[in-house]
Amino acid sequence: MNNPNKKRLRRTMMFLNCQKPGLIKDPYIYQPDSIMLDLEDAVAEKEKDAARYSLYHALQEIDYRGVEKVVRINGLDTGLWREDIRCAVAGGCDSIRLPKTETPKDVEMVEQAIDSAEQEFGIPKGKILIIAALESAKGVLNAGAICSSSERLFGIALSGGDYTKDLQTTLSGTGVELMGARQHMIIAARAAGVQCFDTVHTNLDDMEGFRREVQIIHDMGFDGKSIINPRQIPIVHEIYTPKPKEIIFAEKVVREIDEKKAQGIGVFTVDGKMIDIAFYDGAKRTLALAKASGVYDGEL
Amino acid sequence: MINAVGREIPDEILKITGKEPFQGNFYKEGKIFTKAGPSIRPVMDNRHSKLLKSIREALEKCGAHDGMTVSFHHHFREGDLIVNMVMKEIHAMGLKDITICASSLGKAHDPLVPMIEDGTITNIESSGVRGKIGESISKGKLKGLAIMRSHGGRVRAITTGESKIDIAFIGSPTCDDYGNCRGIGGKADCGVLSYAIVDGNHANYCVAITDCLVPYPNLPAHISQTKIDYVVVVDEIGIPSKIATGAAKPTTDQRKLLMAQYCTDVVVNTPWFKDGFSYQTGVGGASIASTQYLAEIMRERNIKMGFGVGGLTKAMCKLLDDGMARVMLDVQDFDLDAVANLRNVNHHRITAGAYANPLNKGAFVNKLDYVVLASLEVDVHFNCNVVVGSDGMITGAQGGHPDTAQGAKCAIVICPLLQGRIPAICTDVTTVTTPGESIDVVVTDYGVAVNPARQDILEALKACGKVPLKTIEELRDIAYSIVGEPRKVEFGERVVGIIEARDGTIMDVVREAKEFKFED
Numbered sequence: 001m002n003n004p005n006k007k008r009l010r011r012t013m014m015f016l017n018c019q020k021p022g023l024i025k026d027p028y029i030y031q032p033d034s035i036m037l038d039l040e041d042a043v044a045e046k047e048k049d050a051a052r053y054s055l056y057h058a059l060q061e062i063d064y065r066g067v068e069k070v071v072r073i074n075g076l077d078t079g080l081w082r083e084d085i086r087c088a089v090a091g092g093c094d095s096i097r098l099p100k101t102e103t104p105k106d107v108e109m110v111e112q113a114i115d116s117a118e119q120e121f122g123i124p125k126g127k128i129l130i131i132a133a134l135e136s137a138k139g140v141l142n143a144g145a146i147c148s149s150s151e152r153l154f155g156i157a158l159s160g161g162d163y164t165k166d167l168q169t170t171l172s173g174t175g176v177e178l179m180g181a182r183q184h185m186i187i188a189a190r191a192a193g194v195q196c197f198d199t200v201h202t203n204l205d206d207m208e209g210f211r212r213e214v215q216i217i218h219d220m221g222f223d224g225k226s227i228i229n230p231r232q233i234p235i236v237h238e239i240y241t242p243k244p245k246e247i248i249f250a251e252k253v254v255r256e257i258d259e260k261k262a263q264g265i266g267v268f269t270v271d272g273k274m275i276d277i278a279f280y281d282g283a284k285r286t287l288a289l290a291k292a293s294g295v296y297d298g299e300l
Numbered sequence: 301m302i303n304a305v306g307r308e309i310p311d312e313i314l315k316i317t318g319k320e321p322f323q324g325n326f327y328k329e330g331k332i333f334t335k336a337g338p339s340i341r342p343v344m345d346n347r348h349s350k351l352l353k354s355i356r357e358a359l360e361k362c363g364a365h366d367g368m369t370v371s372f373h374h375h376f377r378e379g380d381l382i383v384n385m386v387m388k389e390i391h392a393m394g395l396k397d398i399t400i401c402a403s404s405l406g407k408a409h410d411p412l413v414p415m416i417e418d419g420t421i422t423n424i425e426s427s428g429v430r431g432k433i434g435e436s437i438s439k440g441k442l443k444g445l446a447i448m449r450s451h452g453g454r455v456r457a458i459t460t461g462e463s464k465i466d467i468a469f470i471g472s473p474t475c476d477d478y479g480n481c482r483g484i485g486g487k488a489d490c491g492v493l494s495y496a497i498v499d500g501n502h503a504n505y506c507v508a509i510t511d512c513l514v515p516y517p518n519l520p521a522h523i524s525q526t527k528i529d530y531v532v533v534v535d536e537i538g539i540p541s542k543i544a545t546g547a548a549k550p551t552t553d554q555r556k557l558l559m560a561q562y563c564t565d566v567v568v569n570t571p572w573f574k575d576g577f578s579y580q581t582g583v584g585g586a587s588i589a590s591t592q593y594l595a596e597i598m599r600e601r602n603i604k605m606g607f608g609v610g611g612l613t614k615a616m617c618k619l620l621d622d623g624m625a626r627v628m629l630d631v632q633d634f635d636l637d638a639v640a641n642l643r644n645v646n647h648h649r650i651t652a653g654a655y656a657n658p659l660n661k662g663a664f665v666n667k668l669d670y671v672v673l674a675s676l677e678v679d680v681h682f683n684c685n686v687v688v689g690s691d692g693m694i695t696g697a698q699g700g701h702p703d704t705a706q707g708a709k710c711a712i713v714i715c716p717l718l719q720g721r722i723p724a725i726c727t728d729v730t731t732v733t734t735p736g737e738s739i740d741v742v743v744t745d746y747g748v749a750v751n752p753a754r755q756d757i758l759e760a761l762k763a764c765g766k767v768p769l770k771t772i773e774e775l776r777d778i779a780y781s782i783v784g785e786p787r788k789v790e791f792g793e794r795v796v797g798i799i800e801a802r803d804g805t806i807m808d809v810v811r812e813a814k815e816f817k818f819e820d
Binding site for chain 1: 493554555557558745746781782
């Protein structure tokens, strides 16, 4: 099972309430990388079936123009999640987001449900991926095991609201309460070779705070961020898109390393900076990100 | 006969109205005509009093009669009380076959519907109508024709004598006993009286109606005593909260903000965006947001607006206050901030004629670089419809749309691709109200289309690489792929209204709406 979508560009993963047709009809005009069609918290308890109905038809009818379609199902502690998965898979989603993930077992349960839904609806095995949201101290502590729990798992995401509740604190706006979880999760994700996503920033009036937060998680190594409003998209994309200077430097690094390797030279300088083979993957990643972001069309 | 925008104008309508079909924007360029003038009853006797006790007395003194034309301005917008007040009196006098020549009519005037039905009102000339009057016209209740004309077109029709006003009723926030009218200082301020000035100049009788009589002389007058025959004081001329509202809150609707961003990208990446540029925009959420985005870039690049014009809002007036615009030219005020801003010495009142009359010696719209407009529908020929709903009912007004679109070097229409389930970008608009030759750029939430006639704009936008360019046909196809191609609205045979081009030719006709029946 080697699904190339596991590594796709996911700078922005935008939540959309499945209960609101106006939101799910054309979110692609704002150009997020992924949308997360929510059947869980945003949907009122008595509207769960209606939301599922909208989700299925939206997935069937709407051409989301290349934007990844993730469905957030209800938690494993509800009686809803199996039918959520059937509905999402039948509709044609790309991935399932499992909330409140605490153990590898949780992911395995979801994987089994996806397996049977794929089979039931004639979808190639392994097409549907999983992202696990960690929302508790236990979930965060188990991040390493969760990251390696399934071939389908492309990443883990922090869910800050529930997590801080579990820590018996609140979101302060400084990020201090999330520091440990963020650090632990990015390390776990990288060790397992999966992606890692930050929590939502819910204060839409505080765009400066949002920008600071995105810069921090970018610098920590996160692949992207869960978002709640299209207004947040340009800021994330701006911070995540390599700057022209970085692209030029990365190109030079890749070319020089290729060339010097052939000549048997290990260490050299580019623009006055010492470079060796350790820089190769980073430079390649910058170019790949630039290409995926539409700002680089070079050959490297 | 098929006119220049491909619309069939029935010969019978051309015969009844004596009008020509639309033949292109510049058909009347340089064609000489003689202005019409009103009849005047001089007042030389210094004992003469213009103050009358009632509207009834004014109607009697002005010789109100069957078949006359009465005129009104729409500065009081949905708060207007004048039209209903006067028409109620005319109705009570039992007069028939009245033509209303208004700069616009809105939902506030729904009470006129019974008067249309009983033959009191048989003709309507207006920028447009909304609410129940529109429905009533579309259902064929008006005996004569409704003529929809732009703000500039109205001034043209009155100055050429095509519309002859017997009595003009001019609602005035303040007035003295000799007829000096001002748009401010009273209980129901509207700021300017721009639309009424042509009525003052050309009507046979002018009656000023006020709810705030002030000591003589009420100067500087926006309409002078020399134009006014009589003054009537009433309890209330308008509902202030519906005239000039509080400034609209900045929109948080992401779709509107997205379109505003595209619109700003169009403006700042076309060649006229340089120090001294001129600009008009509307009152919608996207327009206001676009003005705010534009202001940021003007600040960054140290570019100042030469003049802004139009129906003004807080967002535009703020540019003036912040020293980012040299002058504002005002024909209408949409919010209280714009009214208050008239205190700024660089905020100038202009007449509707100076603003947009196509047949004067050059209107302000001719000097516009950019105008940002909206539209109910735009078709693949870039024709716009701002008057007739996609259900066939008359429901909007031309306003200054055709005037500014023709005048501006770059006319931008902002229009969401879908209005609910109706594609706003379509193969053919229901009714053409502004010709495609006037429209340069269409901004939607799905992308931006440039009129192929404007290769200069297309090249500039391609070069900047910031605007998601699509052809207008691509936009239509996206719209149809989402909601399907709607069936054409069915109309009856009878023509109930005409859409007049700025120059008085016929752009399109509006036929009686046919009731929709679901198929079995």
